[in-house]
Structures are given as C-alpha cells and as structure tokens.
Amino acid sequence: MSGERERGGGAGAEEETSQVADFFQDRCVFITGVSGFVGKVLLEKLLRSCGRVRTVYVLMRPKDGQDPRQRLDELLTCQVFGRLRSENPKLLTRVVPVQGDISLPDLGLSQSDSNMLAKQVSVVFHSAATVRFDEPLRKSVDLNLLGTQRIIQLCKKMTKLAALVHVSTAYSYCNRKEIDEVIYPEKVSPQKVVDIAEWMDEPMLERVLPCLMDGRPTTYHYSKALAEHVLAEEGAGLPAAIVRPSIVTAAFREPMPGWVDGVNGPSTFIIMTGKGLLRTMLVYNGSVVDWMPVDMVANLLLTAAWHIGTRRPDGVKVFNCTSGDLNRVTWSDIHRTATPLIVRYPSKQVIRYPGGSFKSSPLLNKLSIKLFHALPAYLVDALSWVVGCRTEFVGLVHRMERAAGFLEYFTTREWKFKCNNLIELREMQNSTDRKVFDFDIRAVEWSPYLESYVKGVRKFLLKEDDSTLPAARRRIARLYYMELLAKVGVFLGVVHWLLTRTSLSQHLLWFFINLMFNIMQRMPRSWLSRMTSPVNPDDQSPAD
Secondary structure (H helix, E strand, O other): OOHHHHOOOOOOHHHOOOHHHHHHOOOEEEEEOOOOHHHHHHHHHHHHHOOOOOEEEEEEOOEOOEOHHHHHHHHOOOHHHHHHHHHOHHHHHHEEEEEOOOOOHHHHOOHHHHHHHHHHEEEEEEOOOOOOOOOOHHHHHHHHHHHHHHHHHHHOOOOOOOEEEEEOOHHHHOOOOEEOOOOOOOOOOHHHHHHHHHHOOHHHHHHHHHHHHOOOOOHHHHHHHHHHHHHHHHOOOOOEEEEEEOEEEOOOOOOOOOOOOOOOHHHHHHHHHHOOOOOEEEOOOOOEOOEEEHHHHHHHHHHHHHHHHHHOOOOOEEEEEOOOOOOOOEHHHHHHHHHHHHHHOOOOOOOOOOOOEEEOOHHHHHHHHHHHHHHHHHHHHHHHHHHOOOOOHHHHHHHHHHHHHHHHHHHOOOOEEOOHHHHHHHHHOOHHHHHHOOOOHHHOOHHHHHHHHHHHHHHHHOOOOHHHHHHHHHHHHHHHHHHHHHHHHHHHHHHHHHHOOOHHHHHHHHHHHHHHHHHHHHOOHHHHHHHHOOOOOOOOOOOO
C-alpha cells in the first residue's frame, strides 16, 4: 500500500478499505478485563468492525458459582451487544473464554491454554485492573502491577505477537501539572514497592503510603504508574503501547449513544443530582472536566494496535487519551447544562427536587454539606424511625459524601495533557478509519452529548425505560410544588415573627411587600409565568 493511502490522502480516499480492520484479519486476539466498562465496548467494537478477526480469547475467572463459559454467555446478553446480536450474531461465536486470573502466578492458566495462547495470539489488550480508589496498596500492587508483569511474561512467549496495548490512566502522574506522553521516573522502583507490600503489615503500610505515592490521591493512580514502568522495563523489545484515558464516560455514538456501565465522576453527579441528594460540591471556578467517551477509547485502542503492529516504533508508545486541551468543558458547564436535562428526564427514584450549586469556598461547602446533606438526612431518618420505617438516608448521604471526597481532588485541580502522539495517530488514519474508528474528541458537541448521557444513565444504570417517564415527571412536579410550599411556609413564619416585633419593623415589612406587589403588577405576564413554573417536563428542546 502506498504511503499516500496510509496517510489517508490523495484521490479516491472515499473508497479506501479500513486499514485497522485489515490488520485484524485472520488474527487471534487476547483480551483481559473484558467484563469491565472499557472491555465490553472494546470486544463489541472489535467483533462488529473487524469482522474477519479469527478468534478473540478472553481471560475470565470463575465467580459466584459460574465457570468462565457461563460468565461469558451472560456477558454477551448485555445490552452493549444488542446491535451485534441483531446484525451478525454469528460473530459472537468467535469469542472463547480462557480460565485464568491476573492475580495468580502465570495468570492461573493451564499449561495447554498457555501453550495455545503463545502459539496463536498476535494482539493483546490488557485492561484488567482494580479501579477502586480505596483499595489497599497490597491488592492494588498485586492486580495492577504484578498483573501487568504476568501479562508481559505471557507475551514474551507469543511467537506471533504484533502488538500489546496496555490500558492505563491519564492520572497516573497526577502529581504533575503538565503530563506529556512519556513515562516519568519514580522515587521508588516497582520491585521495591512489591517487596514493601509483601513484608510490611497494614498499619505500617498506611504510614509509609503517602511518601510512596508522592502526592497522588489513591493507590489506583500510583499502581497504574508503576505498571507503566514494569511494561517499559520488563517489556523492552515487545511491540507495546500505553493508552491513558482520562475519565471514561458514556458512549458518544457506539454501540448506542449514551450507553454507560460504570459509575464514576460525571455519572455519580447525574445520579445523585437526579435523586435530589447532591446539593453542593467543591468545584473551583473554571475547573476543567477531562473525560473521554468509552467508544472513542475503544477506537483508539484498536487503532493503536494497528499502528504498533504495522509501524513497530522504538520503545513503548504512549497515547494520552484526553479532552481538556482539545475540546474544553468545565464542571460549571456540566452543572449548567445537565441540571435542566436531569429535570426533563427525571428518575422515578427522585427523593427531592434537584437543586443546589457548586461552591468554590471549602468553608462554605462544608457548611452546605451540614445544612443541605446531613441535616435533612438525619431529620428524615428520625421521622422514619418514629413511624417504624427503614432508616437509610444517613448511610446514603455518607456514601455520597465519600464518593464526592474522592472526586474533589479532580474538581479542584487542573492538568495540561499533551496529545501529540494522539493527534499524529489521527493524521495517519485513512478516510475510512477516521469514520469507523473515530477518536477525534474535537468534533464532539457537549450539549447533545450530555443529553444522551443523562438519558443513558437513566436507562442503563438506573434501569428505567422511557415508559416510566410520565410517572417520574408527575413525581418531580409534585416535589417541586411541595418544596415551593415549604419555602412559602418558612417565609410566612418569618413574616409572623417580624409582625410581632416593633412597629417600625412592621412598617418596613409592609413597605417591602407593597413594593414587591407593585413590581409584579408591572411585569409582563410571560415573565411571571416563567418565574413561577417548574421546568416543563415535556419540553424536548435542547438545554440552553
């Protein structure tokens, strides 16, 4: 193929075949972490857009009384594979489960499975990891660091290996303000960290952990950085790439707009705001949300494998899969756009009419947490206890505040991610691959995306279909008027208290009441209607 075709230029570019799909033709692929958010979308996209792939082996462990075959069968019934089941269900038969576990020596593979993978597989995607922010260091090291080491050992045995693509995170080096597409040095080597985690007891590990993490907020981010070092050092000579997504969010287009399977920062905000529980968050003004739709992450992973397998660059190629410098959106933008959408597509689980605001003052945010989160939760649970109902709101608010505490690190900081390799890879794609394997975040319009995101959270995470919308809208309208009546009641209580004070306060009060009535009488009726009505739940127009 000519260089002009490989760059996507020249006449007849519209007729070009997919270079990425051609790369995967007749290849055997091995995927870890296929049951995760990114793993599901990666598998679906690989099968649907690279239909001539020979076999896709997926590493799965027995769980909850199910063997890998049963788990895979259940996985393939997930909604994310619905399009594939309707268009070409035979492709699903190319997925073969392999029993194993990244936490076990040699991945827990049988000798026959290990030999089979070594002889047949030519592309490996390693996305298995623990993504829990509060995971103990020992477990994070075992799964994220040693798990990667075990994958490298297997890859070294593969006689046909063309590409190893490792899924990391853009926040591996979040202790830096500017993050390039390189692997930065660590103060303590990965092997020393492994040794420390093995012999230290938990209390001692907790004491040394802040020094080890060197400013990172969680063991997840630290262990992912160490895994990158292991890949660079022990995987030297392997055709390898590291893809670093930022916050992975709902699908932009594929397999369906808004599909989401993971509860993370923006998804947590949508759920908790939609239930009316989240009334305040600490967010510094102008703080950027760096996120990537999950389908664009999958497209980049597949394209990175093609690039590594055909170009064989020196060393480990790193791709920062981020949006902040390419298509900027702030937390304030999300709040301003998403809140009306949450009201337009309410959850039937809504407890309180959505409201509140972001705070840039830590003191004001803490005060708001006490007043608008903790106090209502204790009051509702106390009333529930009196009437003999289940008390659950205090625990729910505590869990929400714990999640918000982790998120606070990212809502009060900003990073500059360099994406030169990402942009260069985009330029290498031909015209077909730019459409089929699109990861150009610059073309995304955030308002329509947020609408599909809100609807996707409702449908795929909260399991509420469109038939429940009328009832949910009636419920949120009732909550609006109940809250309005409560505010009027408080206002009348204050008025009554003032009327019992001095005659001067009475005169001042009536002066302001008369002034307000005079102003309202002079206002156009359309303004009054807009001020006194809740968001029309049937209004399907885009958010402002």
